[in-house]
Amino acid sequence: MAGKPKLHYFNGRGRMESIRWLLAAAGIEFEEVFLETKEDFEKLCNDGALLFHQLPMVEIDGMKIVQTRAILSYIAAKHNLYGKDRNEKTLIDIYVEGTIDLMGMIISLMFQTTEGKAKQIALIIDQATTRYFPAYEKVLKDHGQDFLVGNRLSWADVHLFETILMTEELKSDVLSKFPQLQAFKTRMSNIPTIKKFLQPGSQRKPPPDDELVAKIRKMFNM
Template sequence: MAEKPKLHYTRGRGKMESIRWLLAAAGVEVYLEKLRNDGSLLFQQVPMVEIDGMKMVQTRAILCYIAGKYNLYGKDLKERAWIDMYVEGTTDLMGMIMALPFQAADVKEKNIALITERATTRYFPVYEKVLKDHGHDFLVGNKLSKADVSLLENILGLEELKPDALAKFPLLQSFKARMSNIPSIKKFLQPGSAKKPLIQEKDIPSVIAIFH
């Protein structure tokens, strides 16, 4: 039986959350461990994932490895290129969402409006059109990939800020429903899973201290 991957990060979402999402979609259970300070962190950076005898850092490298290992990365180079392009778009959006808890209230309010505008005019129309043009259930090759997982993570993340974010995107609404009912993802969305809640204001000082 393969050893479970070990995750090294804080107890919050941050950059590890996309890794948790992808492992969950692949149906992989993980060991959750605390941060390490024994010199094993390459570049002194987290997230770090111990998997297959490696201590991997750099979020994109980890996600690509997991996607390849668990057949969530397309069937050929062209499909992988499309998957990567779609993921980069959602990564840009998620980066803005992740920064919100660390912003002052007035700045946060303005940025929520900006994020919503970007999502609904720049990003979501792309994915809505992809689903319309090829008529398949998934973004690439009609098979679950890390692009689908990343998009669902972003949709749900934005809906926490703006519940009606998908109001003008019927195909993305259907996509969200389908993806959320995939058994491994449905399990991840239940209380008590490895999925992390939004960072709380009381936790911000300790998170800042860790990453400085």
């Protein structure tokens, strides 16, 4: 019997958080190995575990997979969260790429100055409410189903839900003009595996604080 997936990253969100979300949504338990120092990172590099000397890295099914998109697509395909055919898979890719764009803007906030952070938040909210959320609102309305693709839970739904929650941390009423997304959020919140991940004590990570950012900067010579 294969062991639990093992996630190698620092003890924070970053690009690993979406991987945690997808595993949790699939009902898969996982272990985490937190990098605390520059030496921890260098050891992974020197051992050949990081092909491009980048995190995240996940040990799963006898492989050490790097590159976030590769990790996510592997997990999605393995756990039937990647559509039933080529057309559905393509739609999932499209919707995921959109949320990845918005998510990247949010992740980069941790490295901004106070002034830069305020400008970045304003840009994120503007892009979310005028570009990205209207697109997903239309998809859900036109599709007329509970989920984005094929009326079954997919990687696209999990990633959109995560993105919504992270954007709401910046502006709590960001969904006020999007009734379809509000209903979508409620449905997703009540899926048992996701509901469990939302509870206190789960492996879901909080927003990064100054201490974590300082540790990351030191670890990667930033």
